[in-house]
Amino acid sequence: MNKGELASRLKKGKMFNKFAAALHSAVEALAPSQSLQEDFIFHWKAVTHYFINNKDDKKPVQESNIPNHLDQMLAILVTEESEMEDNLSGPCMEYLLQHKTLETLHSLGKADCPPGMKQIVLNFFTKLIGKIKQPLLPHINVYKPVSRLIKVCGEIRAGPTELEEIQFLCIVCAKIRQDPYLVNFFIEGDLPSKSPSTNDTRRRSPSHLPMEFNLIDSLLALLQSPDSKIAVKACEGLLLISSIPEKHAAQCISEHPMFCTVMAERLCSLYTALPLCMDPVDVESVEAKWGLDTCNDGEDTSMFHGKRQLISLLSWYDYCDQMVNESHPMISRTIARKINEWFFIPVLEPLLLQSSEAGILTSTAHLTKLLKMTTSPELLSQMVYFILGDGTGEEKPGDNTHKLRHRLIERCDHLSDEISIMSLRVFEVLLQKPHHHIFRNLVLRNLKTRAYYDRPSPSLASHEGSPSDSGIEPGVEAGGDGPSQEGSVPGSPLSVPGSPASSINDSDVSPNGELVDEAQGIHRVVNCFLSLLPDVAKSSYITGDVGYDMYLRDAHKHYKNCLVQCLSWDWPSHPVPLERCKNSGAFYEGYFMKVLLDKVSRMLDQPYEVNLQMTLVIAKIAHLPHPHIHELLLDPYLPVAPGCRTLFTVLNRVVMDLKARMRVLSDFQSQMIIVRKQLMGMVEDDERHKIEDNPIMNLPHIDLLEAVIVLEEFCKELAAIAFVKHHTSSSR
Template sequence: MFSKFTSILQHAVEALAPSLPLQEDFVYHWKAITHYYIETSDDKAPVTDTNIPSHLEQMLDILTQEESERESGETGPCMEYLLHHKILETLFTLGKADCPPGMKQQVLSFYTKLLGRIHQPLLPHINVHRPVQKLIRLCGEILAAPTENEEIQFLCIVCAKLKQDPYLVNFFLEVSMMSIRCYHNRGSRMAELTSHTSIFMLSSLSVSQDGRIVVKACEGLMLLVSLPEPAAAKCLTENTELCELLTDRLSAFYKALPMSMDPLDIETVESVNWGLDVYNMKDDAAIFTGKRALISFLSWLDYCDQLIKEAQKTAAAVLAKAVRERFFVAVMEPQLMQTSEVGILTSTALLNRIIRQVTSEALLQDMVYFLLGEEKGPETLASIAQNPLRHRLIEHCDHLSDEISIMTLRLFEQLIQKPNQHILHSLMLRSLEERNYLENKPQEEREPVENDLEEDPLFVDDFSPENRLSSPDWLSNSPTHSPYHAKPDGKTEVHKIVNSFLCLVPDEAKSSSHVEGTGYDTYLRDAHRQRWDWRGTPKAMEKCDLDSPFFEGHFLKVLFDRMGRILDQPYDVNLHVTSVLSKLSLLPHPHIHEYLLDPYINLGPGCRSLFSVIVRVVGDLMLRIQRIPDFTPKLLLVRKRLLGLEPEGLNIDHMTLLEGVIVLEEFCKELAAIAFVKFHASASTSP
């Protein structure tokens, strides 16, 4: 009480007394602090009961005033005094001893305010960056310490200064020792960089129980990894435990998840941004078990993703590789490779959510390499099992469990929409690159095969002139009719492609014309909404290795096999199979367009395309229709039930077949729309 009265009296005297020159005033306050230690024997009284906080605040005010009164960059006598007399070193010693109790808190606050208020660069001074470095080491030593808030404020201001002037990081890369290493009988000296102490302290504070401290620590780490200095990036990734911090916590959060979770819960949990999730254990548990653990995992994943996105390029690559090796390979791969169907379903749903959430280029690249491998050469039937995880995931698209098949198909649908070239190359392009699905023999040497759909008895009615589509507005710009299937540039005329897909399903198996709002124009509008970036032309035939055996690739093989069973598969499975195939068809690459969307290419012996697979399905359908009485009315009723236009009633025979026919019709309309829109997109971008 007496000391507080003394402080008030001192302020009153200072207010009434004539003002001293700033330097004298500054020296007075500093000596008042040092005299306290000389004159006071009671070292147990808290610092708040002394005048030390007041004197420190006065010193800061004087330094701020001095800088404002001088020209930019000019050092005043008060600052010179602080630097010359190593005041920061002395304060560090007092703070380390925490004498009187609470002094460490005051010192941290003084350093933070000094670096924050003074605009001239202080850190390059040896009498500043050395005590700052020492004070950094004091931070985070004790978890939940009373100085935790001041520690994180201090560390963040240091990180902000480094971000503002990246060259300053060189003052924090100490040469700790000189080691002599012998190599081939020659000695070489090598300076070894010590760990960036800020990383260790921020890492310690990032596991604080105080959420605000954690967020601040994470922000500080993000500032450090974004420093553009290559030496800093190397030090952060090679000489600190930053990689371990990120991956170990990610693994711990993942392992804390329940062994079994509903995939719908995983998919529909609200969007998670690190540092912003609201903690409510009671509400979270009431929604579904494990929600809090899931949000914690996704929140830390988002932080890792954002950290890698902001990091310097080489640091980002190292961090992403660490996540791949220490989390994806070490933790997730065993979960994805297990035999338990419940475990497979949960881990696949989590992986799907991870793929959806990752946005950083470096992390996405390493995640893709983890899932699909790094192979770039043509895929062969003998090599599909070389990457066990890739092989297992693709096989899961055709799993005995429909739930696992659907979830894995959704995973690949999510994956192929990611902006990464290796995804497309690994799953499709490396198999289509040589275009060896095309017939290589001259016309006169080919075996007589009825390839022309107009002469196929299964389709003669549908392709008759009176049943062909008329020329509505959307075909007004199409090429004029030609007796040949291809134009001189080798591209099939678009109206022939569109008609081929639209007329593929026989009239008795069509039901969309009887229901409003289910026409082909709906798919045209959807296709027009896509962002088209049509680049490149097909590889010239003379440069292709057409003699090499063709294999469509493991992924397309499974999808084509699934497509071939569309009449015998559950409705939900069919929806996801066709959805993945339509997403692939949308991709703007000429080989994909040719292989998936051109019905008139001459396939080599033993080769199949998407169109040829559908042709076989339609052939099977036409035979089965004849054995089902009242097929068309039943088909229309099923469509109306699926659209919610008719209430559920008695079970209908052949329900799976009827639902498959509806999906097939819609898929053909969608492919026709995609082909039409892609044609005009390519025409508008061609020179």
């Protein structure tokens, strides 16, 4: 027989089967009507008789009437249920359950006899479980064949029935999610005891079986499918099962030999597939969510080398983060620890500690991106301790016990401006995360003693609080190391000149330390920052591009978010009284704060981009509603201990340096205006050529002009933060 004859016969066979099915439907329509049960039994017997009478097991099932009979059975069950009262089984359903119909179908599907039967059976099970509203899975003659059918899913990689398999598994997962107790029907064996005693071992049956969760096994197998749609559906199924509030199932999944391992291993393999060097701007530009792992080379105009691999990594990391966020706490902790042990420490850390500048930029950009994407508390906690270590005690100079923390902070002041900016960016993102350890480790650990505060000697105690005779507002005269401290009140983070100490007690101080009975106090603080820079060095009021009001709006929004974030951390509303603070000797800001203040002190010699990133990080810290942070960063009136510095005193010295430099520069303010317009994109086309030809733009002090612009804006931002914190705390 040639190919043409074979094709002709097959075509005739198909036509005959279609004719037979149509004829059968016509006979049924003309025959006397039967009950639903009789009709149901008829269709089921037609299926079983096929296997008795048909010896050709190689004939595809699609050429038989089996699919049609099973569809009719399902339609009858749905119709019957709609006619019954809620949660009652009709005679057709009782027949299906009592005659072990599903067991028979499972056997046929597992054997895939005739060919294609597995697909038909999977479809029938999926529709039955999905369309029937009454609880079927608790019935022994349902959950047993369902459990057995689960085992055959995922057996063949990229098999022809993958789509039907994942649809079946997902409907089972959805039903279990609706009624979590059902999960216990699909777990076989016993949980091993954590620490079994001798008696427990003796009592254990010789037939004790290890625990098996075949639903997880099959989903993990389909997770490896080359078809991304199948893999995404497997992810959904795993997410559903992991989120059920059943401790037994959670322990089973946590102790599964592959579940948590697959999560971490895939992160490792996807990360190692990335190029060794990538542009941080490209890394930051990529947005990826799990389930949307697509990258069209032909249409994507922003394509760069490694983008496809990066999207795959970030998509999977996003899935891991969501899994940790939504799964049972026991599972969350296990996955997060596994990611730390398998991915963060052995894969990411060595790359972060390398000496290659290109490698440092790439790995730090990756760390920043992953940190920014992390939302689950457990995974965030693992990442925070990975980056910072667990130190919370007072930090000493030269302490580098946690190498990665020390290296990242050290690089904030790197010779390479790109590395400095990228390292500062890590801490900017870190400071936006709601984890108490971040702020305790980086800032608060060395502020709890308030050793920066100038504690008066006993001999001078009787003279404390005398009104100021100088009459000089702090910040106006930038010729010293800070505002006049005459008349300042020991123990108060914001002491207003002229306020007697005897009139001050805890009830007179607001949560951020301002004196409640001194209405002008906060205005003097704001004035300290706004008048710190001499008028000749200011340019924003001339160009009119950025106003103080904008900083007030931003500060209000950010501070409100900070209050919500820090609410559960039980931070004090007032500074800890000096008598209760342990005097630990000379004050040390801590390595992180030291590097930041060092960079502020050198801002006139740093590039514009470095200064922007540095001031952004400090502003994040200044928003925090902790009174000791407020003292160090936002209190110009703070009595500073000898050898100590605050943000205001450092800025004051910067302004002194600026005044000395300005004396040798001619027409300083007009140059400032030109540079500001250039930075803000306020230059018209007809002016652009004039500016480009202007010799000012080629002068070596252009970095200085840009730094002064940043300094002016930074002072306005600090003033706005102080103002908003005062009024928010007062209203509360």
